[in-house]
Amino acid sequence: MGKVEIKKKEKKNALFQNAFDLFIDKGFAKTTISDIVERSGLAKGTFYLYFKDKYDLRDKLVVYKAGQLFTDAHNALKKYPDMDFEKQLLFVTDYIIERLQAQHNLMKFISKNLSWGIFRDTFSNTVPQESVPFYEYYLESMKKSHIICAEPELLLFTIIELIGSTCYNCIILEQPVSMDKYLPYLHQSILQIFRSFTKREQV
Structure with missing residues (x-):
């Protein structure tokens, strides 16, 4: 796996883990995409590279x-x-x-x-x-x-x-x-x- 693919995987895993933590802490309904990307340290556009929506x-x-x-x-x-x-x-x-x-x-x-x-x-x-x-x-x-x-x-x-x-x-x-x-x-x-x-x- 090349460096680019590794970086992509790391970003996706960060979104997964931080979304999981937020869903547990705040609940799914109260968690926004902005919350997820902010905690992950990523731009909102990065989110939409991997997912259609929440x-x-x-x-x-x-x-x-x-x-x-x-x-x-x-x-x-x-x-x-x-x-x-x-x-x-x-x-x-x-x-x-x-x-x-x-x-x-x-x-x-x-x-x-x-x-x-x-x-x-x-x-x-x-x-x-x-x-x-x-x-x-x-x-x-x-x-x-x-x-x-x-x-x-x-x-x-x-x-x-x-x-x-x-x-x-x-x-x-x-x-x-x-x-x-x-x-x-x-x-x-x-x-x-x-x-x-x-x-x-x-x-």
Whole structure:
């Protein structure tokens, strides 16, 4: 990556981070584009190089923040290259839940948007490719484990939607129970979903 591209990435990341801080501190409705660029130390024209408006920034910021979660989970998972695939799924689940429990502001911002929409957008060429390494690892690890799955994207979609809605209700609302109390049931549900989508290749 050249110096120009690095500078562009740094400016975009600055807009993302400062917008996130302002949305948390002031709320989305009360935060203006002027607030964001002023805190970022950038000209307003720079903002429009990356985003159409404040709503476009918010949507891409959700993708960016959620993408970082999965990228971090992927990097943590690299320490256990020989872990069974089912255990990998639960490891990533627990990693994401622990981060969201520790960062309520992040959970509130992402809200119920930790969903397949995050990945659908992330796979496009119009937003940062934050989660692509995780998805590629997911496919490669499944192949390495001799797991046959006709619809790997639908499998991941189902699991991600379940984790997203569960985190929102159990962490933010603490309904119907706390996240800690519900976690064993979530694990069981994820494994049942996984096994219904897949079969082991005979080797």
